[in-house]
Amino acid sequence: MRIVSLWTLVTLSSLCSAADILMITMGGTKSHKIPFWELAKGLIPRGHNITFLSGFPADFSFNGLQEVTPSGLVEFIRNYTNWDLLGARMRGDLPLSLWDVFRYSWQACDATLEDKETMDLLGRKFDLLILDGAYPECVVSLAYRLGAPYMYINTVGFYTGTMAMAGNPGPYSVTPVFYRPLTDDMDFLQRVMNSIFHLTIQPVYVASMTLLQAIVRRHLGADIPHVWDLARNVSFILQNGHATVTYPRPLLPNIAEIACIHCKPAGPLPKDLEDFIGGAGESGFIYVSMGSSVKAANMPDHLRKLLIQTFSRLPYRVLWKYEANSSMLTDLPPNVRLGRWLPQQDILGHRKLRAFVTHGGLLSMFETVYHGVPVVTMPVFCDHDANAAKAETDGYALKLDLETLTTEKLVRGIHRVIHDPKFRNEAKRRQMLLKDTRTTPLETAVYWTEYVLRHNGAYHLQTPARNLS
Numbered sequence: 001m002r003i004v005s006l007w008t009l010v011t012l013s014s015l016c017s018a019a020d021i022l023m024i025t026m027g028g029t030k031s032h033k034i035p036f037w038e039l040a041k042g043l044i045p046r047g048h049n050i051t052f053l054s055g056f057p058a059d060f061s062f063n064g065l066q067e068v069t070p071s072g073l074v075e076f077i078r079n080y081t082n083w084d085l086l087g088a089r090m091r092g093d094l095p096l097s098l099w100d101v102f103r104y105s106w107q108a109c110d111a112t113l114e115d116k117e118t119m120d121l122l123g124r125k126f127d128l129l130i131l132d133g134a135y136p137e138c139v140v141s142l143a144y145r146l147g148a149p150y151m152y153i154n155t156v157g158f159y160t161g162t163m164a165m166a167g168n169p170g171p172y173s174v175t176p177v178f179y180r181p182l183t184d185d186m187d188f189l190q191r192v193m194n195s196i197f198h199l200t201i202q203p204v205y206v207a208s209m210t211l212l213q214a215i216v217r218r219h220l221g222a223d224i225p226h227v228w229d230l231a232r233n234v235s236f237i238l239q240n241g242h243a244t245v246t247y248p249r250p251l252l253p254n255i256a257e258i259a260c261i262h263c264k265p266a267g268p269l270p271k272d273l274e275d276f277i278g279g280a281g282e283s284g285f286i287y288v289s290m291g292s293s294v295k296a297a298n299m300p301d302h303l304r305k306l307l308i309q310t311f312s313r314l315p316y317r318v319l320w321k322y323e324a325n326s327s328m329l330t331d332l333p334p335n336v337r338l339g340r341w342l343p344q345q346d347i348l349g350h351r352k353l354r355a356f357v358t359h360g361g362l363l364s365m366f367e368t369v370y371h372g373v374p375v376v377t378m379p380v381f382c383d384h385d386a387n388a389a390k391a392e393t394d395g396y397a398l399k400l401d402l403e404t405l406t407t408e409k410l411v412r413g414i415h416r417v418i419h420d421p422k423f424r425n426e427a428k429r430r431q432m433l434l435k436d437t438r439t440t441p442l443e444t445a446v447y448w449t450e451y452v453l454r455h456n457g458a459y460h461l462q463t464p465a466r467n468l469s
Contacts, residue, residue, distance in 0.1 A: 017047075018046075018047035018048055018049065019048050019049070019127040019128060019453050020048075020049045020051070020124070020125065020126050020127050021043065021048055021049065021050050021051070021126065021127065021128045021129070021130060021449075022051045022052075022053070022121065022126040022128075022129045022130070022142075022146075022148075023036045023039075023040065023050060023051070023052040023053070023129070023130045023131075024052075024053045024054070024129065024130075024131050024132065024139045024142070025053075025054045025055075025131075025132035025134075025155070026055070026073075026105075026108050026109070026112065026132055026134065026135040026136070026138060026139065027054075027055075027132050027134050027135065027155060028055070028077050028080060028081055028104065028108070029081070029292055029293040030056050030292045030293075031155075031291065031292050031293065031361060031362075031363055032054070032132055032134065032155045033052075033054050033056060034262045034363060035153050035155055035238075035240060035258070035261050035262060036052060036054075036130070036132075036153060037052075037262075038261045038262045038442060038445075039130070039153065039238075039261065039442070039445050039446070039449065040052060040064075040065050041062075041442075042442045042443075042445065042446045043446060043449065044062070044063070044064035044065060046446070046450075048064070049064055049066075050064060050065045050066070051065075051066045051067075051068060051121070051124075051126075052065060052066070052067050052068065053067075053068040053069070053070065053112075053117075053118065053121070054067070054068075054069060054073075055069065055070070055073040055074050055076070055077040055108075056069065056074070056077070057069050057074070068117050068118070068121070069117075070111070070112050070115035070117045070118045071115060071117070072111035072112065072114055072115040073108060073111045073112045073115065073118075075111070076107060076108055076111035077108070080100070080104065080107075080108075081293070083095070083096070083298070084298055085293070085294055085298070085380050085381050086290075086294060086298060086299055086300055086303055086380060086402065087298070087300045088381075089379075089380050089381065089402045089403065090300060090302070090303060090402045090403055090405075091403070092403045095380060095381035095382075096381060096382075098204075101204070102204055102207070102208055103208075104135070105135050105137065105138065105208050105209075105212055106138075106208060106211040106212040106215055108135065108138070109135075109137075109138035109212050109215050109216065110215045110219075112138060112139075113138070113215065113216070113219035113220065114219065118142075119219075121142070121146075122142070122145055122146065125146075126146055126148045127148060127453060128148055128149055128150070128151070128449070128452060128453055129142070129143045129146070129148050129149070129150040129151075130150070130151055130152070130153060130449070131143070131150055131151070131152050131153075132152065132153060132154075132155055133152040133153060133154030133155060133156070133159065133161075133162040133237065133239075134154070134155055134156050134159065136152055136162060136231060136234075137209060137212055137227040137228075137230075137231050138212060138215075138216065138227070140227060140230040140231050140233075140234075141216045141220050141224050141227060141230060142220070143230070144224060144225065144230055145220050145221070145224070149235045149452060149456070149457030149458075149459075150234060150235060151234060151235045151236040151237065151238065151448075151449070151452055152234055152236075152237045152238065153238045153240065153258075153445075154237055154238065154239045154240055154241075155240050155362075156178060156240070156362065156382075156383055157239065157240040157241040157245075157246045157259060157362050157383075158176070158178035158241070158246060158247075158362070158383050158386045158387065158390075159178045159383070160175055160178070160249075161201075161205075162231070162234070162237060163237060163239065163251075163252075163255060165228075165231050165232050165234075165466065166232065166234050166237060166252065166254065166255070166462070166463075166466050167232075167252065167462070167463040167464070167465030167466035167467075167468070168237075168250070168251065168252045168255060168463075169250055170249075172191065172194055172195040172198050173186070173191050173194075173195075174186075174247075175194075175198075175247075175249075176194055176386060176389075177194060177197040177198055177201070177386075178382075178383045178386050179197075179382060179383060179385065179386065180194070180197060180385060180386065181379070181385040181386065181388065181389040181399075182194055182386065182389060183247075183389050183390055183393045184247045184248075185393070209226075209227055209228055212227060213226060213227055232466045232467060233462075233466075234254075235254065235452050235457045235458050235459065235461070235462070236254045236255070236256075236448055236449075236451075236452050236458060236461065237254065237255045237256075238256055238257075238258045238444075238445050238448065238449075239251070239255055239256065239257045239258065239259075240257075240258060240259055240261070240362065241257050241259050242257050242259035242260065242434060243257075244259075244369065244430050244433040244434040245259055245260075245365065245366055245369050245390070245430070245434065246259065246390065247390070252461070252463055253461045254458065254461035254462060254463075256444055256445075256448050257441075257444075258441040258442075258444055258445045259366055259434070259441060260366045260367075260369075260370050260434060260441050261441040261442050261445055262363060262366075263345065263366060263367055263370040263441075264345055265349065266345055266346045266347075266348065266349020266350060266371065267343075267346050268346070269343065269346050269347070269350065270343075273319070273337070273339075273342075273343075273347075276317060276319070276337045277317060277319075277350065277352055279317065280316060280317040280335075280352065282352075283315050283316050283317075283354075284316055284317075284352040284353065284354040285316050285317040285318060285319060285350075285352055285353060285354065286314070286316050286317075286318055286319070286353070286354055286355045286356070286357060286414060286418075287318075287319045287321075287342075287344075287347050287348065287353060287355075287356050287357070288307070288318060288319065288320040288321065288356075288357040288358070289320075289321035289342070289344060289356075289357075289358055289359075289364070290321070290358065290359045290378075290380070291358065291359050291361040291364055292361075293359075293361070293380075293381075293382075294359050294380050295323060295324070296321075296322045296323045296324040297323060297324040297325075299324070303402070303405075304328075304329070305331075306405065306406070306407050306410070307320075307410075308329065308331055308332060308333065308336075309407045310407050310410045310411050310414070311333055311335065311336050312333040312335070313407070313411050314335065314411065314414065316335070316354055316418075317335050317336075317337070318335055318336045318337070319337050319339065319342060319347060320336055320337070320338050320339070321338075321339055321340075321341070321342050321344075322338045322339070322340070323340050323341075326338050344364070344367065345367055345370075345371065348367055348368065348370075348371040348373050349371045353373060354374075354418045355373070355374050355375065355376060355414055355417050355418050356368055356373050356374070356375045356376070357375070357376045357378070357414065358375060358376070358377060358378070359377070359378060359379060359380045359384055360377035360378070360379045360380075360384040360385075360387045360388040360391070360399075361383075361384060361387070362383060362387055365377075365387045365388075365391055365397075368391075368396070368397075368427065369396070369427065369430045369431055369434050370431060370434060370435070371431070372424070372427045372428040372430075372431035373424075373427055374396055374397070374417040374418070374423035374424045374426075374427050375391065375396065375397040375398075375417065375427075376397070376398050376400060376410075376413050376414055376417055377391060377392070377397050377398070377399045377400070378399075378400050378401075378402050378405065379399065379401075379402075380402070394426060394430060395422060395423065395426035396423055396424075396426040396427035396430055397417070397423070398413050398416060398417050398423070400413050
């Protein structure tokens with residue numbers, strides 16, 4: 001079957017000439033770049049040229065990819081993300097104020113459009129734009145000015161706003177908001193609260209888009225249509241979801257799911273890490289990472305001490321992704337190894353890994369299922385609670401609350417997911433379900449990208465429902 005799908009892609013490639021594609025993410029964390037990178041890696045060998053704009057400087061380069069990092073957007077995100085997420089969560093405060101949530105879209109837009117590097121793109125010709133479904137409203141105006149069709153990679157898998165704008169049904173009764181610890185199986189009161197959460201987003205969104213519209217027209221001209229209308233005209237959406245790891249949903253013909261587009265089989269670890277793990281014997285090791293948005297440098301001392309005390313009581317070795325200055329950790333136990341960067345998927349696929357302790361970021365949760373690993377989650381902000389709630393309901397994760405976390409609770413939680421076989425069994429079952437597909441997520445994404453190119457925007461797939469108020 002895989003040979004047939006690859007042959008199909010090769011055959012269709014002859015019908016789709018090399019294209020110039022502009023990718024843009026306005027996302028405020030680096031993880032938003034990852035699905036774009038993976039799609040670019042699939043498109044470039046097929047002759048396409050990719051220009052990629054984001055607020056994060058390139059980590060690597062390869063032929064056919066040009067990265068553009070507007071200095072204004074880089075600086076805005078750096079200042080905006082100087083946050084105390086862990087401290088706020090442990091105090092029971094909102095990790096982000098309502099003002100911060102409200103201002104991001106239009107202030108990031110202003111920082112992007114006032115930058116010369118961004119405006120220079122208007123002098124080039126692009127055949128297609130691929131935009132982040134998180135905050136696309138600013139850059140759909142660029143697509144309009146460039147006269148090119150555009151599609152989304154909806155990087156936040158539990159966010160359904162962009163799909164709703166495209167006319168895709170999303171009944172509140174089974175569509176939990178992405179920032180609350182709800183699942184699709186809600187009781188009556190939860191459905192009422194979920195509906196209220198959905199409805200209260202609307203006036204905030206309208207107010208934010210009103211400010212953003214003025215900024216767009218100031219930079220790009222008064223003839224730019226309303227960004228609301230432009231956002232509805234999206235050609236295709238690559239949704240970062242899958243029924244195995246997000247929820248079963250009704251999808252329009254111009255939406256395809258590509259969860260785990262970045263996932264890959266584990267490779268060998270560097271010798272120093274392998275030697276460290278080997279020293280654990282059959283006890284194995286656990287892996288601890290709070291992702292790219294939750295920085296160890298901003299970790300409260302109380303949490304740092306709590307984690308160290310926990311690790312010292314475990315009979316396992318611990319690999320801990322810790323980007324801050326390790327000299328502060330004077331009481332680090334000998335069973336712990338730190339790394340500013342660690343090859344996460346190679347670690348998750350290691351046969352001696354017993355559990356993964358994480359914040360519950362979407363890509364990390366996808367990787368957890370892909371490699372069949374039980375997990376302990378400690379959600380911090382944004383979609384972490386929704387991701388953790390889904391994983392716990394599915395049975396391969398245990399969710400702990402940072403506000404009430406103690407050393408004893410964390411020790412018990414880690415032991416539970418390791419020694420109760422239901423967690424690993426469910427992780428392995430989900431792994432099998434996730435991988436049982438006709439094509440890989442990358443093959444799916446490449447096919448539909450080239451489909452939109454072949455059919456000049458593929459507007460025949462759009463539904464008139466997108467224009468209903």
